[in-house]
Each structure stands twice: as C-alpha cells, then as structure tokens.
Amino acid sequence: MKFTLLTILSCCFVFACAKQQAKKFVYAKKFDGLPKVSDFQLEEETLPELKDGDVLAEALFLSVDPYMRSFGEFLPAGMGITMPGGQVAKIIESKNADYPKDAIIYGSLGWRTHTVFNRNVTQDPYSIPTYILPSFADLPRSLGLGTLGMPGNTAQFGLLEIIQPKAGEVLVVSGAAGAVGNLVGQIAKAKGCKVIGITGSDEKCKWLTNDLGFDHAINYKNESVNDVLKKYAPQGVDCYFDNVGGEISSTVINQMRDFGRIAVCGSISSYNLPFGQWPQATIIQPTVVFKQLKMEGFLVQRYWSKWFDGIAQSKRWIDEGRLKYHETITEGFENMPQAFIDMLQGKNFGKAVVKV
Amino acid sequence: MKFTLLTILSCCFVFACAKQQAKKFVYAKKFDGLPKVSDFQLEEETLPELKDGDVLAEALFLSVDPYMRSFGEFLPAGMGITMPGGQVAKIIESKNADYPKDAIIYGSLGWRTHTVFNRNVTQDPYSIPTYILPSFADLPRSLGLGTLGMPGNTAQFGLLEIIQPKAGEVLVVSGAAGAVGNLVGQIAKAKGCKVIGITGSDEKCKWLTNDLGFDHAINYKNESVNDVLKKYAPQGVDCYFDNVGGEISSTVINQMRDFGRIAVCGSISSYNLPFGQWPQATIIQPTVVFKQLKMEGFLVQRYWSKWFDGIAQSKRWIDEGRLKYHETITEGFENMPQAFIDMLQGKNFGKAVVKV
Numbered sequence: 001m002k003f004t005l006l007t008i009l010s011c012c013f014v015f016a017c018a019k020q021q022a023k024k025f026v027y028a029k030k031f032d033g034l035p036k037v038s039d040f041q042l043e044e045e046t047l048p049e050l051k052d053g054d055v056l057a058e059a060l061f062l063s064v065d066p067y068m069r070s071f072g073e074f075l076p077a078g079m080g081i082t083m084p085g086g087q088v089a090k091i092i093e094s095k096n097a098d099y100p101k102d103a104i105i106y107g108s109l110g111w112r113t114h115t116v117f118n119r120n121v122t123q124d125p126y127s128i129p130t131y132i133l134p135s136f137a138d139l140p141r142s143l144g145l146g147t148l149g150m151p152g153n154t155a156q157f158g159l160l161e162i163i164q165p166k167a168g169e170v171l172v173v174s175g176a177a178g179a180v181g182n183l184v185g186q187i188a189k190a191k192g193c194k195v196i197g198i199t200g201s202d203e204k205c206k207w208l209t210n211d212l213g214f215d216h217a218i219n220y221k222n223e224s225v226n227d228v229l230k231k232y233a234p235q236g237v238d239c240y241f242d243n244v245g246g247e248i249s250s251t252v253i254n255q256m257r258d259f260g261r262i263a264v265c266g267s268i269s270s271y272n273l274p275f276g277q278w279p280q281a282t283i284i285q286p287t288v289v290f291k292q293l294k295m296e297g298f299l300v301q302r303y304w305s306k307w308f309d310g311i312a313q314s315k316r317w318i319d320e321g322r323l324k325y326h327e328t329i330t331e332g333f334e335n336m337p338q339a340f341i342d343m344l345q346g347k348n349f350g351k352a353v354v355k356v
Numbered sequence: 357m358k359f360t361l362l363t364i365l366s367c368c369f370v371f372a373c374a375k376q377q378a379k380k381f382v383y384a385k386k387f388d389g390l391p392k393v394s395d396f397q398l399e400e401e402t403l404p405e406l407k408d409g410d411v412l413a414e415a416l417f418l419s420v421d422p423y424m425r426s427f428g429e430f431l432p433a434g435m436g437i438t439m440p441g442g443q444v445a446k447i448i449e450s451k452n453a454d455y456p457k458d459a460i461i462y463g464s465l466g467w468r469t470h471t472v473f474n475r476n477v478t479q480d481p482y483s484i485p486t487y488i489l490p491s492f493a494d495l496p497r498s499l500g501l502g503t504l505g506m507p508g509n510t511a512q513f514g515l516l517e518i519i520q521p522k523a524g525e526v527l528v529v530s531g532a533a534g535a536v537g538n539l540v541g542q543i544a545k546a547k548g549c550k551v552i553g554i555t556g557s558d559e560k561c562k563w564l565t566n567d568l569g570f571d572h573a574i575n576y577k578n579e580s581v582n583d584v585l586k587k588y589a590p591q592g593v594d595c596y597f598d599n600v601g602g603e604i605s606s607t608v609i610n611q612m613r614d615f616g617r618i619a620v621c622g623s624i625s626s627y628n629l630p631f632g633q634w635p636q637a638t639i640i641q642p643t644v645v646f647k648q649l650k651m652e653g654f655l656v657q658r659y660w661s662k663w664f665d666g667i668a669q670s671k672r673w674i675d676e677g678r679l680k681y682h683e684t685i686t687e688g689f690e691n692m693p694q695a696f697i698d699m700l701q702g703k704n705f706g707k708a709v710v711k712v
Binding site for chain 1: 426598602605610620622623626627631634635636637642643644645646648650651652655
C-alpha cells in the first residue's frame with residue numbers, strides 16, 4: 001500500500017516534470033522584400049502543465065501560405081512573436097472532452113511543434129477557429145491544410161459565391177498553379193467554363209493544361225499576357241479570380257466584358273513590399289465603368305458557417321475524379337522558413353506543406 | 357369651293373417646301389487630349405418631311421457630360437458623325453400620337469437644334485430611351501438633363517442601389533462639385549452619412565460645405581488627399597462614389613475600412629487619354645482583399661425600369677428642401693463645344709447645360 005502510494009506519487013512527479021518541450025519559429029527580423037531564413041529564429045520552450053479544459057497538440061503538418069508574408073508588415077519583429085499559421089495536429093494529451101486524445105485537428109496554432117491550448121484560446125481575427133477534422137476516409141490528412149481546408153474553401157466559395165460562373169463563360173485565374181488557383185481552375189472546368197491560368201513557368205503551364213484540364217495557360221514570365229489573352233479569349237473575359245494583383249490584374253481586367261465579375265483573393269505581387277507602399281499599375285476604372293464590372297475582395301473566414309459543407313463538397317469532387325489535389329511537401333519542422341520562402345518564389349505546385 | 361381647295365393645296369405645298377433647317381455639331385477631328393473647339397464642325401442640314409410616325413423636335417436645352425469625351429475614342433472622327441448627347445426638346449410638329457405637338461421630351465438626339473425621329477429610332481447602347489418629361493411643376497425644364505434626369509438618377513441609384521449607405525457611415529465622393537457628385541453628397545447627407553467631397557478649387561469646396569451641407573471638402577489641387585482624408589476620416593472610409601478614377605481613387609480606397617463599398621460611376625481623370633492607354637496609379641488589391649471591399653461599375657441605363665420613380669424621388673427631395681439643384685448654363689447652341697470643354701476642365705458648378 002505504502003509502496004503503491006509512493007509509486008503513484010512518484011509517477012505524478014515524473015509526469016509533472018516531463019513537461020512537453022516545444023519548438024517554434026519566432027519572427028525575429030523585419031522582412032525586407034523576400035523573407036530570408038535568418039529573419040526567423042528557432043526557439044524551444046517548455047509548455048505549461050495542462051489545466052482543466054486544456055489540450056496538448058502535436059503538429060503533423062504545417063501550412064505555409066502567402067498571407068503570412070503580409071503579416072510581417074503588421075506584426076512587430078524581434079518581439080518573440082511566433083509566426084502565425086495553421087497546422088494539422090494530433091491531440092496527444094487532453095483535459096477537454098471536446099478534443100479527446102488522438103483526435104486530429106486543424107488549428108491556427110502558429111509555427112510550432114507542440115501547443116497547449118483550450119477552447120477559450122484567443123484567435124486573431126484572420127484565423128480559422130480550431131476544429132476536429134471531418135473524416136477524409138483514405139485521403140491524406142495533410143489535405144486539411146489544402147484541398148480539404150482553407151485553400152479548398154477559398155477556391156470554392158470565392159468562385160461559386162462571389163464570381164458565380166456560368167457554363168460557357170471564360171474564366172481567368174492568376175497564381176494558377178498555387179494552392180488556391182489550381183483548384184479554382186478545376187472547379188470552374190467542372191462548372192463548364194473555359195479556363196485560362198496565368199502562372200510563372202512553362203512546367204507549371206504544362207501541369208495545368210495536361211494534368212488539370214485547364215484550356216490554356218500563360219507563362220507571364222516569357223509571354224505577353226495582354227497579347228496571348230486576346231488570342232485565347234478573343235471575345236473577352238467574363239470571370240477573373242485574382243491571386244496576384246498588380247499589372248497582371250490590370251491587363252486581365254481591361255480585357256473583361258460586360259458584367260464581368262472579379263474575386264480578389266490575394267495580391268501576392270505586392271506582399272514583399274512594405275504595407276501601404278504599393279506599386280503602380282495601369283488603372284482599371286474606365287473598364288470597370290464601361291463594362292459594369294463587379295469586384296469583391298474576401299477573406300475566407302466569412303464563410304465559416306458553410307465551412308464543413310465546403311470540405312464535404314471538395315471531398316465529393318475528389319471522389320468523383322473531378323478535382324485532383326497536389327501537394328509540395330517539405331520534410332522537417334526546421335525547414336519551415338525555407339519552405340515559406342520557396343512558396344513565395346512560386347516553387348510549389350499546388351499546396352505547400354511542411355511535414356514535421 | 358374651288359378657292360378653298362386651291363388654298364388647301366397651296367398650303368400643303370408651302371408646308372412641304374418649308375422643310376426644317378437644323379444645325380448640328382459633328383465630330384470633325386480626333387480628340388487629342390483635351391478637346392478643342394476646332395475638333396467640332398457646325399453644319400446645317402435640311403430635315404426630311406415627316407412620315408407617318410415621325411415627329412420634329414426643337415432643342416431647348418442640351419447636355420454636355422464627361423462620358424461624351426470617351427465616345428471620341430470609340431467613334432471615328434471626320435466621318436460626319438453628329439456628337440451624341442441628350443437634350444430637352446419641344447415637339448413642334450408631330451405625326452405620332454405618342455409624342456403630341458408641344459410635348460416636352462428628353463431625347464438622346466445628339467448635338468443638334470432640330471431632329472426628326474420616330475418611335476423606332478435606333479438607340480446607341482449607351483443612350484437613354486426618349487420619353488416625355490414628367491411634370492416638374494414650377495421647376496425648370498432644364499432639370500430634365502440634371503437633377504431630374506440622367507445625372508440625378510445616376511447619383512441616386514449608384515448611391516442607394518450599389519453603395520447602400522447606412523446612417524453614421526463616412527462617404528467620400530470625388531468629382532464632388534460635378535453634376536452627379538454634388539447630388540451624391542446631398543443624398544448621402546439626407547441618409548445620415550458624414551460626407552466628404554473631393555473637388556478642384558477652394559471656391560467649389562466652399563460651395564459644397566457652405567451651400568450644400570457637405571461635412572468637409574478637399575481641394576485635391578492644393579491639398580494632400582491622403583493626409584487630409586486621414587484627418588477628416590480617422591477611422592477610415594465606408595463608402596466611395598468614384599467619378600474620377602486614377603490616383604485620387606487609389607488614395608481613397610486605400611483608406612477604406614472593412615466591408616467598404618465603392619460605386620464606380622466615371623473615370624474622368626483618364627477620359628482625355630487614348631482609349632486603353634491609361635495611366636498607372638497605386639494598386640488597390642491589397643486593401644480590396646484585407647478590407648473585403650466591394651467595387652462595382654455601372655451605367656445608369658441599367659436602372660431604366662425605375663427611371664421615373666427616381667425622378668419623382670428627386671423631385672420630392674427638392675420640394676422638401678433636402679436637395680438643391682445648381683446649373684451652369686451656357687447660352688447659345690454655337691457655344692456647345694466651349695461649354696463641353698469648360699465642363700471637362702471642371703469650370704462648372706453642378707450640371708453644365710447649354711440653352712439654345
């Protein structure tokens with residue numbers, strides 16, 4: 001009896017001492033143009049013991065996304081702030097019935113290997129609430145960061161709710177080989193549109209047209225978007241899903257036709273610039289007036305009430321063979337900064353993900 | 357009896373011979389930047405006899421509007437094409453029961469003193485159908501070209517249908533002292549908005565704030581719109597009614613706040629440039645995304661089904677003292693080109709009209 005009690009006490013002691021060590025990347029130096037690996041600092045921290053309501057999550061896959069670059073302009077560098085971002089994680093310890101041990105979650109937990117959080121965790125206004133992943137059947141869980149997660153819903157809702165494409169219409173998507181863009185094009189094809197993607201390499205162009213079924217792809221780095229678009233869309237463009245902003249967007253918009261619709265999802269062409277010090281591009285207002293265009297910017301968080309319907313729909317499209325997913329996976333948590341920088345340089349095909 | 361018959365015959369003969377002479381301005385030389393008086397040619401023509409269904413209209417007031425400048429880029433110069441535009445006219449002869457003699461009409465009849473037309477007249481896609489003016493009671497008929505016509509409906513529908521301002525919101529209007537802009541600001545005030553106008557002279561600023569009740573006015577020619585707007589709208593701008601395009605619009609849009617709405621009505625800053633060769637301005641996409649802005653261009657023709665409701669509403673606002681009208685009237689048909697050029701240079705307060 002005495003022995004048992006001692007054992008229990010000693011176990012508790014061991015348990016209390018064996019607090020989880022976590023690795024995290026903090027935003028160390030202010031980004032100047034394209035971020036550098038040295039702008040991030042890898043730190044270790046000891047996580048607190050779980051209190052009632054807490055859970056401990058272990059990252060399985062982490063996301064690197066273009067929007068993180070723009071955070072660098074809002075957040076102060078050198079203050080120990082963990083880089084924000086989403087991850088697919090496993091609950092490895094739980095004092096919260098909502099998140100049982102072994103549950104697989106999506107969480108906006110930042111660039112960190114382990115996280116203690118509870119249901120009352122404060123979310124920044126740009127993050128998605130934490131949730132247990134719905135069943136993906138035999139599909140990879142990493143898709144919870146891509147086709148069956150934020151980028152998938154961004155593509156789906158931005159296209160179907162804002163642009164509302166009709167069969168036979170011409171749709172252009174920029175950043176077409178990126179996490180969102182490639183899905184936009186595929187969904188638009190499923191809706192009967194003629195789809196033209198704009199991207200940054202011949203290899204990506206081939207991928208879009210040969211593998212994903214895009215009608216045409218334009219390599220903006222060695223083709224004149226203005227000239228080639230006139231060839232591919234001689235009657236003009238009806239729908240534009242904009243991931244890049246800048247001169248490419250002016251070129252597309254100025255070739256749109258009456259009552260065209262534009263969903264502005266991102267502006268990656270300007271993310272490496274200081275916030276507010278944006279470049280100039282050809283104005284779009286004359287076309288916006290005379291063609292009576294409609295343009296709307298959106299953050300996918302606004303569609304939270306339809307989030308799981310969106311994921312279920314994307315999964316159905318995958319199951320039906322209408323939507324292909326593609327991930328560019330970097331191995332190793334330590335490589336997150338490089339994976340992020342590579343993604344900003346457009347080295348990824350589809351969703352860029354880091355596997356811990 | 358014989359005498360009577362002869363008299364009748366002779367009267368008919370005289371009537372048939374006294375065909376109406378009309379003056380008109382044709383688009384003679386291609387506009388190069390700001391139009392010049394010599395770009396227009398005053399011509400006379402003999403109008404045909406009225407056939408069944410025809411009417412003969414005599415212009416009382418003619419409109420000069422910014423959109424006419426952009427037509428100069430679409431239409432070929434030197435081909436004898438009459439300058440397009442609207443007029444308030446009197447039916448002085450009629451073989452059409454729909455347009456009885458002495459009726460006062462609005463017609464998109466072009467820059468001409470007299471016009472023979474019938475109900476089957478082909479309209480260009482940008483023109484408003486011809487109609488008999490509703491009763492203005494004791495208000496001037498020239499308002500059929502302004503507050504109680506196209507510009508009034510443009511202001512009203514663009515503001516209330518596209519922007520849908522709410523009481524307490526901050527609304528900015530550019531081209532604020534123009535035919536449309538001054539009405540937008542007044543209607544927004546009536547809806548409970550804080551209204552800031554952007555215009556091009558101190559005199560116009562005073563007119564907007566002292567006479568029309570705008571909260572603030574900015575003279576973009578000698579003030580920094582960026583700095584002054586931050587002072588007048590420290591929490592940001594909710595609504596923007598855009599008449600000008602270009603850098604002023606980028607400045608306003610980049611100070612908008614979450615879920616702001618933009619109605620793009622005109623782009624006068626670019627109308628003096630060759631079509632398609634537009635200038636550059638600071639890009640707006642980052643703000644459009646992160647603030648989830650909505651922007652829509654429109655031509656007022658789309659609201660034709662509500663046209664007379666719009667005029668009736670504007671008249672009620674005038675009668676209630678909530679809407680002031682102001683016209684800059686040029687006397688003499690021969691002075692149309694100069695009135696047009698003056699308007700393009702912003703010399704008008706409110707609606708620019710030519711009285712024949």
